[in-house]
Every structure is written in structure tokens, then in C-alpha cells.
Amino acid sequence: MLKKWGMVPFILIPLALSAETKIGYIDSQRILSGYRGGGEITQEINTALQDWEKKATTLKQEIEQMIQEYESQSVMLSEKSREEKRAAIEEKQREYQEFIQRIWGAGGEAETKQREIMQPFVEKINEIINQIGESEGYTMIFDIAGMGVVYANDDLDLTQKILDELNKEYVEEEEEVFAGFQNIEFYVLRLKEMNKEAQDCGCGQDIKEKLRAALIAMENYKEVRATKITNAFTLANVTLSEDKLTEEDVKTVGRYAYADFMIMGEVEKTGEIITVRISVIDMKKEEIVKTAEVKSSGEREEDIIPMVSNLAAEILPSMKKD
Structure with a gap:
């Protein structure tokens, strides 16, 4: 369901220590896939990425066109003209690679934009987690997604409880x-x-x-x-x-x-x-x-x-x- 963007870590802050330790966990990947508003978030992210994708496609097509022209005209060009065309192709390839890195590289503009769009959703989840943690006396709540957990007791799993709260507005509307x-x-x-x-x-x-x-x-x-x-x-x-x-x-x-x-x-x-x-x-x-x-x-x-x-x-x- 959620494509073109990766996991956004939830800020799971340990809750106040109590005399009796109580630990729970969530699976944030299940929350992302089970949230009824996930499609709207995906649509917003994909829309934001479209202009960059079009720009990348245009640059790639320009490079392919330049290479095609060079190959078809090479035998008719002087050595100097061939060198100039090769240099122009290399420059355009550098421009393309720099653009890809700036947008989709680590910490790039795409990642920044995705986090910006996701932030209200992440804050909403953290608010629900903290409410449950404080009201039910949890000492700490972990996110097990991507942690390589070998075993976890289902009784400690709060994922569905988080999802029920997140999806409440959709359920209420359907039952109106x-x-x-x-x-x-x-x-x-x-x-x-x-x-x-x-x-x-x-x-x-x-x-x-x-x-x-x-x-x-x-x-x-x-x-x-x-x-x-x-x-x-x-x-x-x-x-x-x-x-x-x-x-x-x-x-x-x-x-x-x-x-x-x-x-x-x-x-x-x-x-x-x-x-x-x-x-x-x-x-x-x-x-x-x-x-x-x-x-x-x-x-x-x-x-x-x-x-x-x-x-x-x-x-x-x-x-x-x-």
C-alpha cells in the first residue's frame, strides 16, 4: 500500500519508571499498512515526488538523445567536435547523477519531503502511544519492526490497540x-x-x-x-x-x-x-x-x-x- 517511502521511526520515549516494570511493543510496519488513511498519505507523497521524477526522466532522455546523435554523426565530425560532444555528454551525465543524489540520496530532498508529510501521522501515533502508556502504566513500549525479534509474547502487543484508535474516525463515519x-x-x-x-x-x-x-x-x-x-x-x-x-x-x-x-x-x-x-x-x-x-x-x-x-x-x- 505504502510505496516510494520507507519507514519513519516513531519516537518511543521510555515512560516514567514504576515499582513494577510493564513492557509492551508495537509493530510500526503493521500500523502503516493497517491505517485506513494510508492511501491518502501515499497519494500526497507520490504527488510531491512527481515533478522530481519528471525532471529525472527528462535528463535521462536528453542524455540518450545526445549519445544517439554522437554515434550517428561521429564519422562525419572532426576530432575536436567529437571531443566537445563527448564532454557535453559527460557534463549532462554529471548533472543527472548530481540531481539523483540531491533528490534521492541519503538525507536528500525526497526524504525530507516524505518526513514532512509523514510528521503529523507520526505525531498522532506517538500521542496515542503515550496516552496508552501513561493510562495503563507501561514502563516502556518498543517498536519491533526491523529489530529481528525472535520471540515476543502476543499479550504484550499493542499494535491493534493503536490501529483501532487511529482508524476510529473512519469506523465512526461508516456507522453513522x-x-x-x-x-x-x-x-x-x-x-x-x-x-x-x-x-x-x-x-x-x-x-x-x-x-x-x-x-x-x-x-x-x-x-x-x-x-x-x-x-x-x-x-x-x-x-x-x-x-x-x-x-x-x-x-x-x-x-x-x-x-x-x-x-x-x-x-x-x-x-x-x-x-x-x-x-x-x-x-x-x-x-x-x-x-x-x-x-x-x-x-x-x-x-x-x-x-x-x-x-x-x-x-x-x-x-x-x-
């Missing part, structure tokens, strides 16, 4: 009850634009936003948080955009996002007429429970909004919990 009735959580994906006219008007995103707004307006219907969807894409290792997902991709993302229903579809525009086709996936059954097709009477807002309202009304009866 509105007026005695559990909310139905859904997510509408950007619709696939089936022709150039639909692409030119951005119909896929426009219909998505209008449909989600129509559903949110209904009592007890709630959209899955965007951060949960981002996290789900990361955990599912799905890199395609929303409108490019297959049905199986959507089901996988829906499982990780703990959605009740996922809504996918396509849109086509011919002249002033917009055609929308929708599939509703019940994540408990993991199958399509409703398909619908609607057409607008025109391309103006006053034509599209009633169409989307009719679409919402048509699919709502299928979006019920058993």
Missing part, C-alpha cells in the same frame, strides 16, 4: 446513523464521453455533478468522501481516470471505499440531444441492479436539469439497503 436510519453511501463516477461532441462540452463531468447533487438532495443519501475514493483507488492499484474504468475496476474501488452503491455510465451528444446511459452497482451484491437511459430535449441547462432529475428518480428505487 441519521434519524435512526443508516445513510446510504454512493459515488457517481465521471461518465464516459462516447463521441467528440460529448467530449467538447465536457458532458461526462457535467452530468456527474448534476446527478450527484440530485441524489445528495434526497434524505438519507450521502456521497462517499472524496478522500475515501482517493484512498480506494490507491489500495486497489487503479491508475485509470474515473471514466475509463471497467465494471470490475468500479467494483474493486467500491469495495475499498466501503460504498453501498457505485454509479457508472456513458454520455453521447448528437446536435442538441444528450443521451445518458447509467448502471447502478449494488456493492453488497456486487452486481448491476439497475440500468437506465434518458435523453434531453435540448442542450441548455433548463433541458439538462429535468433530464437528470428524471434519471435520479428512476434509479433511486434500486438504491435501497436490504
Whole structure:
């Protein structure tokens, strides 16, 4: 789940000594992999690294291009010109190596950035560890990840207790009850634009936003948080955009996002007429429970909004919990 960054040590400070020694331990690797917000952290780190990765790729491509040009032109060049080109290649290679070392070397900018992003998470864990240590009378709490521990009594393992506290906000949100009735959580994906006219008007995103707004307006219907969807894409290792997902991709993302229903579809525009086709996936059954097709009477807002309202009304009866 967590990629492109290594372990960040937790500051496990020995707690006040007591008459009776009480020792516990955690496995920070399990905490990192079991934290429900880990995907969001990974996404933030990967986003921060993208510019550096692009720069490294560009430098490498420039070197390859220079070498290719040198090899293809070598026989036609004077010795002086060949030396100048070789020197230019060597200089570019030095620039590339220095850049790699500055960014990804020990103590480099990538490591610094990763620690900066991780710091709030690390502080949160240390706060929980200290709270447990003080309230339950622990003398010391160790992190056994990477220590080569041969044996440790499971009764001393506090990892799950730390994870439960860290993930509490996610569990509470999933168990949220509105007026005695559990909310139905859904997510509408950007619709696939089936022709150039639909692409030119951005119909896929426009219909998505209008449909989600129509559903949110209904009592007890709630959209899955965007951060949960981002996290789900990361955990599912799905890199395609929303409108490019297959049905199986959507089901996988829906499982990780703990959605009740996922809504996918396509849109086509011919002249002033917009055609929308929708599939509703019940994540408990993991199958399509409703398909619908609607057409607008025109391309103006006053034509599209009633169409989307009719679409919402048509699919709502299928979006019920058993």
C-alpha cells in the first residue's frame, strides 16, 4: 500500500519508571499498512515526488538523445567536435547523477519531503502511544519492526490497540446513523464521453455533478468522501481516470471505499440531444441492479436539469439497503 517511502521511526520515549516494570511493543510496519488513511498519505507523497521524477526522466532522455546523435554523426565530425560532444555528454551525465543524489540520496530532498508529510501521522501515533502508556502504566513500549525479534509474547502487543484508535474516525463515519436510519453511501463516477461532441462540452463531468447533487438532495443519501475514493483507488492499484474504468475496476474501488452503491455510465451528444446511459452497482451484491437511459430535449441547462432529475428518480428505487 505504502510505496516510494520507507519507514519513519516513531519516537518511543521510555515512560516514567514504576515499582513494577510493564513492557509492551508495537509493530510500526503493521500500523502503516493497517491505517485506513494510508492511501491518502501515499497519494500526497507520490504527488510531491512527481515533478522530481519528471525532471529525472527528462535528463535521462536528453542524455540518450545526445549519445544517439554522437554515434550517428561521429564519422562525419572532426576530432575536436567529437571531443566537445563527448564532454557535453559527460557534463549532462554529471548533472543527472548530481540531481539523483540531491533528490534521492541519503538525507536528500525526497526524504525530507516524505518526513514532512509523514510528521503529523507520526505525531498522532506517538500521542496515542503515550496516552496508552501513561493510562495503563507501561514502563516502556518498543517498536519491533526491523529489530529481528525472535520471540515476543502476543499479550504484550499493542499494535491493534493503536490501529483501532487511529482508524476510529473512519469506523465512526461508516456507522453513522441519521434519524435512526443508516445513510446510504454512493459515488457517481465521471461518465464516459462516447463521441467528440460529448467530449467538447465536457458532458461526462457535467452530468456527474448534476446527478450527484440530485441524489445528495434526497434524505438519507450521502456521497462517499472524496478522500475515501482517493484512498480506494490507491489500495486497489487503479491508475485509470474515473471514466475509463471497467465494471470490475468500479467494483474493486467500491469495495475499498466501503460504498453501498457505485454509479457508472456513458454520455453521447448528437446536435442538441444528450443521451445518458447509467448502471447502478449494488456493492453488497456486487452486481448491476439497475440500468437506465434518458435523453434531453435540448442542450441548455433548463433541458439538462429535468433530464437528470428524471434519471435520479428512476434509479433511486434500486438504491435501497436490504
